[in-house]
Amino acid sequence: xxxxxxxxxxxxxxxxxxxxxxxxxxxxxxxxxxxxxxxxxxxxxxxxxxxxxxxxxxxxxxxxxxxxxxxxxxxxxxxxxxxxxxxxxxxxxxxxxxxxxxxxxxxxxxxxxxxxxxxxxxxxxxxxxxxxxxxxxxxxxxxxxxxxxxxxxxxxxxxxxxxxxxxxxxxxxxxxxxxxxxxxxxxxxxxxxxxxxxxxxxxxxxxxxxxxxxxxxxxxxxxxxxxxxxxxxxxxxxxxxxxxxxxxxxxxxxxxxxxxxxxxxxxxxxxx
Numbered sequence: 289x290x291x292x293x294x295x296x297x298x299x300x301x302x303x304x305x306x307x308x309x310x311x312x313x314x315x316x317x318x319x320x321x322x323x324x325x326x327x328x329x330x331x332x333x334x335x336x337x338x339x340x341x342x343x344x345x346x347x348x349x350x351x352x353x354x355x356x357x358x359x360x361x362x363x364x365x366x367x368x369x370x371x372x373x374x375x376x377x378x379x380x381x382x383x384x385x386x387x388x389x390x391x392x393x394x395x396x397x398x399x400x401x402x403x404x405x406x407x408x409x410x411x412x413x414x415x416x417x418x419x420x421x422x423x424x425x426x427x428x429x430x431x432x433x434x435x436x437x438x439x440x441x442x443x444x445x446x447x448x449x450x451x452x453x454x455x456x457x458x459x460x461x462x463x464x465x466x467x468x469x470x471x472x473x474x475x476x477x478x479x480x481x482x483x484x485x486x487x488x489x490x491x492x493x494x495x496x497x498x499x500x501x502x503x504x505x506x507x508x509x510x511x512x513x514x515x516x517x518x519x520x521x522x523x524x525x526x527x528x529x530x531x532x533x534x535x536x537x538x539x540x541x542x543x544x545x546x547x548x549x550x551x552x553x554x555x556x557x558x559x560x
Contacts, residue, residue: 289331289332289399289401289530290326290331290528290530291330291331291332291333291334291401291439291527291530292323292326292332292333292334292360292525292526292528293333293335293336293441293499293525293526293528294319294323294335294336294499294525295335295336295337295443295481295484295498295500295501295502296336296337296338296367296481296482296484296502296503297316297319297338297339297351297501297502297503298338298339298340298369298503298504299312299316299339299340299341299350299351299354300313300340300341300342300347300350301344301346302350306341306503307518310503310518310520312503312504315502315523316354316355316502317354318502318523318543318544319502319523319525319543320357322541326527329360330527331360331361332360332361332362332363332396332399332403333358333360333361333363334362334363334403334479335362335363335364336365336367336441336442336443336479336481336482336499337364337365337366337367337368337369337370337408337442337443337444337482338368338370338481339351339364339366339367339369339370339375340369340370340374343369343370344371345374345377347374348374348377349378351378352378363382363396363405363441364379364382364405365392365393365405365406365442365443366392366407366409366443367409367443367444367481367482368409368415368416368457368482370409372391372392372407372409382394389425390421391407391422391425392405392407392409393405393407393425393426395429400532401436401437401439401476401536402437402438402439403438403441404429404430404438404439404440404441405441405442406418406426406440406441407442408442408443408444408459409443410460413457414457415444415456415457415459415460416444416458416482417459417460418446418459418460418462418464418465422461423461423465423468426465426468426469427471427472430471430472430474430475433474434472434474435474436474437474437476437530438472438474438475439475439476439477439479439528440469440475440477440478440479441478441479441480442478442479442480443480443481443482444457444458444459444480445458445459445478445482445483445496445497445498446459446462446465446466446492446496447489447491449498450510451483451485451510452510452513453514453515454482454483454506454516457482465492466491466492467492469492469493469494470492473494475493475494476494476530476535477494477496477528477538478491478492478495478496479496479497479499479526479528480499481498481499482498483498483506484500484501484504484505484506484518485500485506486498486499486524486540488538495538497538499524499525499526499540500521500523500524500525500526500540501524502523502524502525503523504518504519504520505521505523507519522542522544523542523543523544524540524542524543525540525541525543526538526541527539
């Protein structure tokens with residue numbers, strides 16, 4: 289099973305730039321083209337939040353237009369820049385999976401790896417939260433299929449990254465979430481967005497990670513008092529490949545046109 293993760297696309301209305309500098313739409317166009325060019329073909333795409341920049345209907349309309357070329361099933365969770373009702377209107381099939389829950393979370397049962405979408409949004413805040421109700425839901429879902437490999441995906445990472453200004457917009461309830469996940473060793477990964485960088489940590493008996501943005505990246509500055517800033521490093525996405533003999537292996541892919549590939553060998557000999 290091959291899972292592509294895209295995140296933090298931050299789509300704005302036509303003619304608007306993110307932070308007065310980044311035209312995020314062409315970046316997402318290139319990301320879509322890169323995913324469609326992958327061989328072998330991905331089974332699913334996970335979009336881990338901040339799909340649009342302000343939760344407006346016209347942003348979701350533009351997002352859907354940019355995603356339209358994809359003929360691969362896509363499953364999304366909201367980020368702090370999203371708006372739950374707007375996301376539900378944009379993705380009615382996902383809203384049907386959510387049902388009448390207060391939170392935009394659901395499960396996907398159609399592939400060898402079970403997918404559990406977690407809603408970490410705290411309305412009105414850039415930070416996230418997993419409250420007792422959400423954690424009870426997660427615990428119950430994980431208890432349903434204890435032998436089945438599972439990926440949990442959400443926007444806010446449940447760990448500190450060392451990027452101070454982003455950690456201050458972290459996830460309330462992360463320790464309680466760790467207690468839940470630790471009880472369920474079938475969790476192969478907790479996949480997150482929010483940080484606009486590829487980051488990995490051993491967490492709660494599994495691996496938790498964040499993926500790069502398809503557009504701008506958060507500046508890598510590990511000072512506690514580092515200013516909130518972004519850089520135009522290469523955009524990217526991640527590929528998570530599951531096999532029964534290895535579990536999940538994750539790759540970070542860079543979006544863009546670069547020289548190569550070039551061979552290491554010619555006529556059976558290493559090129560020197």
